[in-house]
Structure formats: C-alpha cells, structure tokens
Amino acid sequence: xHVLTDYFQFWSEKYASILDYMTEHMIISxxxxxxxxxxxxxxxxxxxxxxxxxIKGLMFHIANIFQTIPTIALLAIMxxxxxxxxxxxxxxxxxxxxLPLLRNTYAGMQSVDPEIIEAAKGMGFGTFExxxxxxxxxxxxxxxxxxRVTSVYIISWTTLAALIGAGGLGDLVLAGIGYNDKFMIFxxxxxxxxxxxxxxxxxxxxxxxxSKV
Amino acid sequence: MIELKNIDKVYEDGFQALKNINIAxxxxxxxxxxxxxxxxKTTTMKLINRLVDYTDGQILFDGENIKQxxxxxxxxxxxxxxxxxxxxxxxxxxxxxxxxxxxxxxxxQKIRARVKELxxxxxxxxxxxxxxxxxxxxxxxxxxxxVIRALAAEPSTILMDEPFSALDPISREQLQDELIRLQxxxxxxxxxxxHDMDEALKIADQIILMKDxxxxxxxxxxxxxxxxxxxxxxxxxxxxRLGRRELPALAELIRTPFISTLDDSSTExxxxxxxxxxxxxxxxxxxxxxxxxxxxxxxxLSNKDKQLTDLLDPSVIPINEIDKxxxxxxxxxxxxxxxxxxxxxxxxIGLLDQTKLFHVLHEMTGGECGVK
Ligand SMILES: Nc1ncnc2c1ncn2[C@@H]1O[C@H](COP(=O)(O)OP(=O)(O)OP(=O)(O)O)[C@@H](O)[C@H]1O
Ligand SMILES: [Mg+2]
Numbered sequence: 082x083h084v085l086t087d088y089f090q091f092w093s094e095k096y097a098s099i100l101d102y103m104t105e106h107m108i109i110s111x112x113x114x115x116x117x118x119x120x121x122x123x124x125x126x127x128x129x130x131x132x133x134x135x136i137k138g139l140m141f142h143i144a145n146i147f148q149t150i151p152t153i154a155l156l157a158i159m160x161x162x163x164x165x166x167x168x169x170x171x172x173x174x175x176x177x178x179x180l181p182l183l184r185n186t187y188a189g190m191q192s193v194d195p196e197i198i199e200a201a202k203g204m205g206f207g208t209f210e211x212x213x214x215x216x217x218x219x220x221x222x223x224x225x226x227x228x229r230v231t232s233v234y235i236i237s238w239t240t241l242a243a244l245i246g247a248g249g250l251g252d253l254v255l256a257g258i259g260y261n262d263k264f265m266i267f268x269x270x271x272x273x274x275x276x277x278x279x280x281x282x283x284x285x286x287x288x289x290x291x292s293k294v
Numbered sequence: 295m296i297e298l299k300n301i302d303k304v305y306e307d308g309f310q311a312l313k314n315i316n317i318a319x320x321x322x323x324x325x326x327x328x329x330x331x332x333x334x335k336t337t338t339m340k341l342i343n344r345l346v347d348y349t350d351g352q353i354l355f356d357g358e359n360i361k362q363x364x365x366x367x368x369x370x371x372x373x374x375x376x377x378x379x380x381x382x383x384x385x386x387x388x389x390x391x392x393x394x395x396x397x398x399x400x401x402x403q404k405i406r407a408r409v410k411e412l413x414x415x416x417x418x419x420x421x422x423x424x425x426x427x428x429x430x431x432x433x434x435x436x437x438x439x440x441v442i443r444a445l446a447a448e449p450s451t452i453l454m455d456e457p458f459s460a461l462d463p464i465s466r467e468q469l470q471d472e473l474i475r476l477q478x479x480x481x482x483x484x485x486x487x488x489h490d491m492d493e494a495l496k497i498a499d500q501i502i503l504m505k506d507x508x509x510x511x512x513x514x515x516x517x518x519x520x521x522x523x524x525x526x527x528x529x530x531x532x533x534x535r536l537g538r539r540e541l542p543a544l545a546e547l548i549r550t551p552f553i554s555t556l557d558d559s560s561t562e563x564x565x566x567x568x569x570x571x572x573x574x575x576x577x578x579x580x581x582x583x584x585x586x587x588x589x590x591x592x593x594x595l596s597n598k599d600k601q602l603t604d605l606l607d608p609s610v611i612p613i614n615e616i617d618k619x620x621x622x623x624x625x626x627x628x629x630x631x632x633x634x635x636x637x638x639x640x641x642x643i644g645l646l647d648q649t650k651l652f653h654v655l656h657e658m659t660g661g662e663c664g665v666k
Contacts, residue, residue, distance in 0.1 A: 200380030
C-alpha cells in the first residue's frame with residue numbers, strides 16, 4: 082500500500098513537469114511521424130513509377146544504410162552537424178524511420194494487380210484519378226500498417242532523443258537513472274508505451290474509415 | 295465503324311506481334327477475333343483503345359484517326375472487358391459499375407438509375423448485390439458485372455477480351471445468349487476475343503481468324519464454314535463441325551414413288567388423281583418416262599376442257615439429279631411445293647423430298663435458324 086500512496090504523492094508533486102515531458106515527447110514524435118509520412122509515402126509511390134532499376138536500388142540502399150546505424154550512434158553523429166536539441170533529433174529519427182515505411186509503401190503499390198491497373202487505364206482513368214481512386218486505396222492496408230509500425234518505433238526511439246538534449250520522456254527516464262528514482266523511470270516508460278498504444282488505436286480507426294471510401 | 299489499315303505492331307523487345315492487319319468493324323455487329331494463344335488477339339483489341347500503340351498503319355474511328363484523339367476521352371467512349379474481368383476489389387458492385395459514369399461526372403440520380411437498370415438486365419437484384427464487394431460474388435456473377443460495367447456509360451463500341459473464358463459451360467451458354475439478346479436490344483459494335491470456335495460461330499456476325507500476328511481469314515460464320523481458306527482454318531474449325539455442315543447428296547433426298555399422270559390422259563383424270571392424293575400439283579410424263587411438265591390443280595379445275603399438255607405450269611422448274619444440294623437450296627427460293635428431279639436424259643426420277651431436306655437443315659443448324 083505504501084508504494085501506491087507514495088506514487089500518488091509523486092504524481093501530485095510532479096504532474097506539471099511530467100506533462101511537460103510528455104508534451105515534448107509527443108511533439109517530437111508526431112513531427113517525425115508527419116514528416117516521415119509526407120516524404121516517404123510519395124517517395125515510395127514515385128519509386129514504383131520509376132523505370133530505372135539502378136536509381137531505385139540506390140535509393141533503397143541509402144535508406145537501408147540509415148536503418149543499420151545504431152540509433153544512439155545516429156543521434157551522436159547529428160551533434161557535430163546540427164548541434165543539439167529538437168532539430169537534430171527530428172532529422173535523425175526521420176532518417177531512421179525512412180526504410181520501414183518506404184518499403185511498405187513500395188510493396189503496397191507493387192501488390193496492385195497489373196490487370197486491375199490496365200482495366201482502370203482502359204476505362205479512361207487519368208494518371209492521378211487512377212492513383213487516388215484505384216492504386217492508393219488498394220495499397221492502403223500496406224501503407225497503413227507501415228505507418229502504424231513506424232509510428233510505434235518512432236515513439237519508442239524518441240526516448241533516446243533526450244541524449245542529445247531534445248527533451249521528452251527520455252529526460253524523465255535519464256533523470257530517474259541519475260537520482261535512482263524508480264518512479265521517474267517507471268512513469269517515463271509507461272507514458273511512452275501509452276502514447277504508442279493510443280496512437281496505434283487511432284491509426285487503426287483511421288485505416289478502417291479510409292478503406293470504406 | 296472502326297477501321298484498321300495496314301497495321302504493324304513491333305513490341306519494344308523487337309517482337310513483331312502484328313503484321314499488316316486490315317479489318318473493318320462495322321457498326322452494330324458482333325466481330326469475333328479468334329486464333330491460337332499468342333496470335334495477337336489481345337494486342338489487336340488494345341490498339342483500339344490505345345492501351346497499345348501500333349508502329350505502322352492507321353486506325354480510324356468513325357473516320358477520325360485515333361492518334362488525333364485524346365486517349366482518355368477515347369477510352370471513356372469505348373467499353374472494355376479485360377481478360378479475367380478485373381473488377382476493382384476495394385469497391386462495391388455499385389461503384390464498380392458506376393466507374394465510367396462517375397469519371398464522366400454524370401448526375402448522381404442518373405448514375406443510380408443506370409446501375410439498377412444494368413443489374414436488372416443481367417438478372418441480378420440491385421438490392422441484394424449493389425453493396426457487395428467483388429469477392430462476395432460467384433465467378434459467373436463477376437463476369438456479368440464485368441460486362442455491364444463496360445456498358446454503363448452507353449459506349450457505342452465495346453471491347454471484350456475472352457469475357458466468358460473462366461466459366462462453366464452452362465453459365466457460359468447463358469451469358470452468350472444474354473450477349474446476343476443485349477446486342478439485339480442495344481445494338482452496339484462489339485469486338486469479342488475468344489479461342490473457342492463454338493462461341494465464335496454462335497455469336498459472330500464477322501469472324502476474324504488470326505495466326506502468328508496476321509489474319510488468315512475473315513467473313514461470316516457461314517462463309518468460313520463453307521469455304522475454309524486453308525488447312526489451318528479447317529483444322530481450327532475442326533472436322534466435326536465441317537462434317538456436320540455438309541449437306542447430303544441430292545440422291546438421298548428424292549422421294550419415290552410419286553404420283554404422276556400420263557400426257558395422254560384427260561384433265562378430268564388428273565384432277566381426280568390430285569384430289570385423291572391431296573396434292574396441288576402433279577407432274578405429267580410420257581409413257582417412256584420422259585418428263586413433260588407439271589400441272590397445278592387450280593389451272594386444271596378452271597380449264598377442264600383443255601388438253602393436259604396445254605396446262606403446263608411454266609414456273610415449275612425441274613432440277614437435275616446431278617445438281618448439288620446447295621444449288622438446289624437456292625433454287626427452292628421460288629417456294630414451289632413440287633420440284634421434279636430429272637435424270638440427264640430428261641427422264642423423271644422422283645420429287646425432291648422437301649420435308650426431309652428441311653429436317654436435315656434443321657439438325658445441322660442445331661434447330662436455331664432456318665436457311666439463310
Ligand atoms: N508487352 C509485350 N512485349 C513483348 N511482347 C509481347 C507483349 N505483349 C504481348 N506480346 C507478345 O505478342 C504476342 C501476341 O500477344 P497477345 O496478348 O495479343 O496474344 P493473344 O492472341 O491475346 O493470346 P491469348 O489467347 O493467349 O490471350 C505474343 O506472342 C506475346 O508474347
Ligand atoms: Mg489475349
């Protein structure tokens with residue numbers, strides 16, 4: 082019982098700063114997610130239309146290289162280039178999440194049966210009508226599952242962004258390690274998990290809605 | 295009318311898929327492209343809605359060169375049923391059928407009415423099927439939807455690439471019948487690809503038989519069956535169908551014995567004979583068996599006092615026993631019920647058994663049509 086009352090005590094004293102950490106965390110994660118989606122999905126689509134196999138291969142290689150760099154190392158590399166704080170954290174996390182979403186978008190677009198595309202062409206769809214009414218809706222399950230997985234990763238990686246002074250729940254965890262404060266570590270972790278679950282839930286709802294157009 | 299003039303098609307990899315193709319697809323006709331796999335049927339069809347570009351020649355759509363037309367507008371004017379149907383899996387049946395009307399920005403009410411009308415036309419209840427997805431339909435139902443989707447925006451021309459190929463024989467027959475019925479109702483120009491000769495013979499106004507990228511023969515089913523251009527055509531049609539089309543020799547169609555009268559008997563007697571045997575005409579012969587002519591009951595009754603030989607009906611023309619049955623058919627257009635058959639030396643052999651002939655014709659055409 083002691084533990085619980087102590088924990089409530091902790092929350093009532095610190096809730097303002099805890100919420101600040103959480104807000105910071107969400108701002109970083111959501112910025113990365115939005116940039117990733119808006120850059121990677123169109124890029125993935127563009128790559129399916131690209132005839133040149135060499136350029137395509139090269140792009141996947143580059144995305145792959147970012148993915149293989151350990152997260153901490155990638156964040157560290159950002160310091161000499163972009164300094165510390167929000168921007169380098171966002172850039173590093175973006176580079177890191179490039180590949181999973183790119184790969185899913187590409188696979189989703191490739192999964193559309195060429196006969197369906199031919200049927201759409203033959204019925205008189207223009208390029209963009211075809212993209213938005215046929216290809217994207219059909220690739221949607223792949224793209225959305227890519228977005229969901231990537232989002233969950235990003236929220237968890239954002240915890241590391243505290244290492245280069247970007248703040249977020251990582252700060253809470255690091256401080257907890259410093260002070261040897263279990264509550265801090267636990268709170269930071271549990272909140273990161275909850276954000277991830279919540280976002281996954283919302284995206285799941287969105288996917289259902291979109292696929293019913 | 296769509297005209298293909300001296301069309302060549304060489305694919306990017308250098309493969310020549312079509313060689314000097316000349317076809318005229320007439321308005322309101324069902325044109326069937328047929329031939330072995332890989333002979334260029336689909337390629338020919340896709341030339342028309344510009345999914346494939348030809349490398350040489352010219353295609354005219356109602357006299358206008360299709361290269362001068364906007365491909366997207368052209369495609370919206372031409373219904374298209376692709377090989378393997380190609381329904382959009384993420385759209386309801388309603389939205390699938392409404393595709394082209396929506397692209398053309400028809401009024402909502404008009405689209406709704408049109409979709410319902412089309413579903414009724416192929417015997418699918420709109421209430422039940424409109425909101426289903428393609429995966430919730432049987433193969434035959436999907437093919438029906440594929441066909442009406444192509445009809446939705448009332449195109450004057452419809453391209454159909456093996457639309458019934460994946461069906462069991464019964465549904466296939468049904469859809470063929472529906473297509474023929476539809477064609478009569480809505481009078482479209484249909485270009486239909488198949489490699490099933492029975493299907494082609496059944497539905498076609500014009501058959502275009504292809505092989506290795508060129509046209510081997512084109513014509514009506516009748517023409518192709520009667521005059522196959524070469525062994526390839528014969529083989530493709532199949533001995534069975536060719537054999538079945540051959541009419542029996544005239545000798546098998548002669549009716550003996552027959553009622554006749556001699557040229558020296560009285561008119562009274564001839565009338566008696568005709569009444570007794572309930573016939574309206576009677577051939578007149580000499581004692582030695584030579585044919586003199588034919589007298590009909592009407593002339594005889596009104597000229598009882600005249601000689602039989604004065605009453606001969608000039609419109610009855612006898613045929614010769616060595617004539618071909620096909621020629622005899624043509625001859626029969628006069629519609630006489632008595633056609634005497636003579637030997638080369640003018641002896642009367644018997645009468646043409648018309649009942650038997652019609653029976654044979656009926657069997658040959660599967661009981662569907664009479665003599666063309
Ligand atoms: N994009 C392409 N590039 C190169 N060759 C092609 C291409 N498309 C088709 N061909 C070739 O052109 C020839 C004709 O193809 P087409 O699809 O017109 O045949 P088809 O008569 O419709 O055959 P099937 O009855 O099997 O459908 C084939 O030999 C095929 O391999
Ligand atoms: Mg084909």
